[in-house]
Amino acid sequence: MLEIFEITTLSLQVSGLATLISLLIGLPFGTWLALGDFRGRSILLSIVNTGMALPPVVVGLVVAMMLWRSGPLGDLRLIYTPWAIIIAQTVISAPVVAGLTAAALEALDPRLKQQLLGLGASRMQMIWHLWREARLPLLAALMAGFGSVISEVGASMMVGGNIKGQTRVLTTAIVLETSKGEFENALALSALLLVLTYLINLALTWIQQKAKR
Amino acid sequence: MKRNFRIIFLVLFLAACSQPPTKNLLLVSTTSTQDSGLLDVLLPAFEEQSGYTVQLVATGSGQALEMGREGNADVILLHSPAAEEKFMDEGYGIDRRLVMHNDFVVVGPPNDPAALRTAPTLDSAFERIFSNAVTFVSRGDDSGTHVKELELWKNANLDPTGQPWYIETGQGQGVTLSVASEKEGYALTDRGTFLAYRPNVNLEIVFEGDPFLKNIYHVLTVNPEKFPQVNAEGAKAFSDFITSPEGQEIIRTFGMEQYGEPLFFPDAEN
Secondary structure, eight states: OHHHHHHHHHHHHHHHHHHHHHHHHHHHHHHHHHHOOOTTHHHHHHHHHHHTTOOHHHHHHHHHHHHSTTSTTGGGOOTTSHHHHHHHHHHHHHHHHHHHHHHHHHTSOHHHHHHHHHTTOOHHHHHHHHHHHTHHHHHHHHHHHHHHHHTOOHHIIIIITTOTTTTOOHHHHHHHHHHTTOHHHHHHHHHHHHHHHHHHHHHHHHHHHHHHO | OHHHHHHHHHHHHHHHHTOOSOOEEEEEEEHHHHHTTHHHHHHHHHHHHHOOEEEEEEEOHHHHHHHHHTTOOSEEEEOOHHHHHHHHHTTSEEEEEEEEEEEEEEEEOTTOTTOGGGOSSHHHHHHHHHHHTOOEEEOOSSOHHHHHHHHHHHHTTOOOTTOTTEEEOOSOHHHHHHHHHHTTOEEEEEHHHHHHHGGGSOOEEEEOOOGGGEEEEEEEEEOTTTOTTSOHHHHHHHHHHHHSHHHHHHHHHTTHHHHSSOSOEEOOOO
């Protein structure tokens, strides 16, 4: 019972932190992509959109190779620690947040930007207003980013190692219980994961709908 | 148009009915036999001789037997004698035969911080790990290797659970070796998997040779009286093949070329 609590807490901490970092990277980057006017913008945008579909196992493999002691970042000694999972999950969810942020801002009426600047808003004030205007799809971007990492198992398994009490998260615990033939436990953990994801999305949706009014 | 669909459906239905009895064989095996590469040699030889197509599911022994209990297997190849006997006693299995053995070894970092190389007995080797509190990486997945490791701690009258240096991966042998290598810890492994992974990990054999470290493989058929879908004929063909002189010869010579030593030792009596 205590173990389940630990695993759940770790899942939420790791995926929550990864989503937060993704937001800090993806929101400015997606905004830059949507509002910027530079050569190669559509190529960059298509790369980010491809990044939204990055297979977690591929991310896990690349991050693991970086973090192995034989790899370029091996001296940091991060492999098989929660930080390794946070790094991998950030790589997975940052493109999701960036891509959906760009899509949300591009969907706004382009005249709004001109208007704001015409009214004498600074660039920062203009961006702030655009974010406020697009807050509903931006919250959806956040939910999608969190959803992509709380549910992934490939990367967590490879870079975290599923070590009991250290890097075991809900999804890797489900894989383990299945491989032990403990299908009831696996189903119970699955239900727990779904309920948690639902509650978090419920909270975010509530904030989103409140923001609508 | 609608009629066409009906005709197509009917044809497909009849085609499905007229299929010859299934030639697929669902083999559930432990990861160690697959990771070592033995099945890559053994299965094609069996398929060619018998005409069966083998669907291989490689998993820990715990899940292997659970799959048998659900009827999701025809034939099982594994190395968990106590769990197998329980499985037989419960009536889920028939026709259990001795196939081969290999052995377990204790591997660790080359500098061997707990001096296992000089340990006189198996028990003392585990005592040294315990008293030095050096990292030990356990499978932690109810697999045959994990069960064996727990027995070894028990024999030495030690309980490592909850110790900060005792790490459980809950994954296969390959990953467990990789974790041991990265964390500079010790681990129990079957020799075959270790030899296959040795180029990729910074680990060496630090203790071997105790008779208790023998790893015995049996093949058993899932009881077709419990699960009529079980392909008992195919299971018998596989059991016959793997214990035949031809199958045993493949086992005996496997790995000689690549590693310069055999990974498995054939034990079938005929």
